[in-house]
Amino acid sequence: MNEHLIAYWDFDKIIDETYILDLVSNTKDKVIGYADLLDGIKANALRFDGYTTHLTIPKHRIPESLNKFTISVWIANGAYTWNEGPIIENYDDKNGFFLGITDMGTIRFRVQINGKLYKVESEEKTPLFKWMHIVSVFNINQGLSLHINDDLRDSIDFTGSPGQVRLPNDVCNIGRAAKEIQPTNGVNNGGHFPCPIYIDGIIDELKFFDTALTAEEIHENFTKISRISTPPLETRGLPKISEGTGRFGAYYTTLKYYKEWDRLWRVKDHSDIVVLFDEMPIKYVFWRGLNYISAWVTGNGIWYTNEFNETWADKFDPNINGCAEPMSDKQCRTSHVRIIESNDARVVIHWRYALVDTNYRQGRVDPLTNWGDWSDEYYVIYPDGIGVRDITLHSSQPMEPHEFQESIVILGEGMCPEDAYELEAVTFFNMKGESYTYTWEKFSPKFFLAPRNKNIEIINVRSEQVPFLIVPDGPCTVAGKQFNGKKRRNPLFFPYAYFVKSGSHFPWWNSWPVANIPTDGRFTWVADRPSHTNVSSMAEWEDYEIGPEMRRRIMLHGLWNKKDKESLVTLAKSWLHAPKIELKTEAFQDGSYLPHERAYHFTSKSPKSMEPLEFLVKASEEQPLVNLALVIQNFDNEVTLKINDQVVPRGKIFRYGIHHDLGVSKISIWIKIEARHPTNIVIIPKGEAR
Amino acid sequence: MDEGEALDIYRKIRKRTLFGEDLKSFLEALRYFTNKSIYAEDEIYGWEKVVQVNLSDAENFYVKTDNPLNEHPKLAVVYGNAELPDTTIVTDVDTFTGIICGRLRQGENGKSFEIRGDNTQSMIFFILLMLIGQEIWEQERQKNQ
Secondary structure: OOHHEOOOOOOOOEEEEEEEEEOOOOEEEEEEEOOEEEOOOOOOOEEEEEEOOEEEEEEHHHEEEEEEEEEEEEEEEEEEOOOOEEEEEOOOOEEEEEEEEEOOOOOOEEEEOOEEEEEEEOOOOEEEEEEEEEEEEEEOOOEEEEEEEOEEEEEEEEOOOOOEOOOOOOOEEOOEOOEEEOOOOOOOOEEOOOOOOOOOEEEEEEEEEOOOHHHHHHHHHHOOOOOOOOOOOOOOOOOOOOOOOOOEEEEEEEOOOHHHHOOOOOOOOEEEEEEEOOOOOEEEEHHHHHOOOOEEEEEOOOEEOOOEEEEEEEEEOOOOEEEEEEHHOOOOOOOHHHHHHHOOOEEEOOOOOOOOOOOEEEEOOOOOOOOOOOOEEEEEEOOOOOOEEEEEOOOOOOOOOOOOOOEEEEEOOOOHHHHHEEEEEEEEEEEEEEEEEOOOOOOOOOOOOOOOOEEEEEEOOOOOOOEEEOOOOOOOOOOOOOOOEEEEEOOOEOOOOOOOOOOOOOOOOOOOOOOOOOOOOOOOOOOOEEEEEEEEEHHHHHHHHEEEEEEEEEEEEEEEEEEEEEEEHHHHHHHHOOOOOOEEEOOEEEEEEEOOOEEEEEOOOOOOOOOEEEEEOOOOOOOOOEEEEEEOOOOOOOOOEEOOOOOEOOOOOEEEEEEOOOOEEEEEEEEEEOOOOOEEEEEEEEOOOO | HHHHHHHHHHHHHHHHOHHHHHHHHHHHHHHHHHHHHHHHHHHHHHOOOEEEEOOOOOOOOEEEEOOOOOOOEEEEOOOOOOOOEEHHHHEEEEHHHHHHHOOOOOOHHHOOOOEEEOHHHHHHHHHHHHHHHHHHHHHHHHHOO
């Protein structure tokens, strides 16, 4: 059969840095993009990275018209394609051939002859991270067939001669589609654009014959390979996060994902932030693969986020393509994150981003100032795994439609929504302690009803710790698109009941994270890539602050013991109805509670004062104390603590850190305590007066 | 309208068999379910808009909330034309009922379904229907437990 071999790439060697040899014509073919050789089925193979790697082969090496041909190749998928992606192709609307991988993981071989399409395709999706031998055969006198691992998967017989397969284009493409194509399964075609479609996998032993191989010859070819090993592709999941020193705090790092994705990023060693906790195996992560949209990570690795600000095209700015949001900022051009404070007592992180569409067009750009929508979010996080999300939207139209929250679980490749959620996926509480759990077993809830005046949402993921959020329970004004501006007398939580397709109980998309295609929404039914899934969206709650060019909301969120959901009501009371303070020291002032920091603020009248700070926290059943955070401004001393006259040593129960801002020093203190009765606190400076 | 009649209409919506001749009963059922639900009351509270429906082959009507900022606001369905509607739907009665029950989609079958003004307000019908549907389903679920 080798006399019929007209092109053969064994991918064993890279020549002159970027070339692969066609062993039949002895021609060097340039590999465009990254060219890595990995262990192949025989010697080496070429890694097609899914982002850049491809070859274009001049047509003259293959006859312009073919009565018969066979393509034989070994391939291992790293991921499926965004639309059909070619192993090798040369076609236009009327003529040519295509052999490749589809978005659903099937293998497709088709020929077009004078405008008529003939197609064979494997019925089931092919595996990821596993070698397979693919052979496609065209015979003008017989038909088309597709074989995988020596097994005939599909065939069609011609009743008469369909004519020759002619190659219409100047080049044959290997690893990348000739033209940009819209990815399949777009949700919102206003924000879903054509892009290059690449193969993500390893290809080896690509052979083109100008004959139709017989079943015996295909068998012989297949059995020549005696040992099929596991292809050296990295599984991806989501980044593995080191436990580090096991010390609570925020840490800069650059999280490793997988080589082919990591090397696209023009970053150095401090591009991401991880918050570690010392008493729980949880984490809080700001990763560039999520465009810095922050995520709580449970002990068993389920990632969850409360989203960001989002807006859409409207009469003011009709040219926005779909959604304007940080999810679309695929290269983090505007989305940046920084540590403001990190010590034993607390962490403060600042995330700033522009609301942009997938073409980097910013939402609601004011023609007068040329400023569009931006958001600043501050995250104040304490050692108990609870943080405040403090969201400030800057906009010339702050009261026009914007979103502030969705409940989103992020999945690594290989996971589907059911791997992360319980089917009874969401539980709500109100401040009276009434609760209701919603099930997705039969269908997605269409509306969240009970309990009335709910303000606590718990996402029931398959973990000991579950994500929760708490919002103020008072009246609010709708910020979202639907009924924008309407007054409400309570918060709103709305199920994400749209876009639930067969294959999952939950909506499921892989347009984010990590994906670098220009889309603001793409459904998926297969777990070949990282993805996300929602249970609720468009939550509405009371504004914290409104200005002519800003709108601010805050929420409490974190991870909580799944077996103790009821106690979130006590936590909510401690935040929304924080106990009052009775200050007992002349040397300090203030004592007000700042919900956006979940902390009481004091100011020392003199930075040199060595007077103790003493105050009574008037905790009660309705105004309980659940862990006490203090910030004392104008203060730069080590301290000791007494609670109700008992000395509490510095450690996991009593933590503090001194922080120096421009012009002022302050101490942040965190005390692990739960109280429903008045509690006396004394903070005593140590050492000499300064 | 009593509970049984209202449920009959709801079942027609579920089966996507709501047609033009059911319009008046549908509007009665919508009002009946909305005004007996504490959850619907929370949704129509503060809704100060008017959605007008102009039908080429049936009587025009509009929906609004009576006393939207009172403790117990009520959904009102009024036949005729509102003075200053925020949203106006212009269609025929079969298309309207077809879209309400999901038998038709906007722009399908060459049927005209035009929304003028603030089109998000027209969602009031679907929001209330989703809420009502969930409430009926929850009641059935609790009965079966």
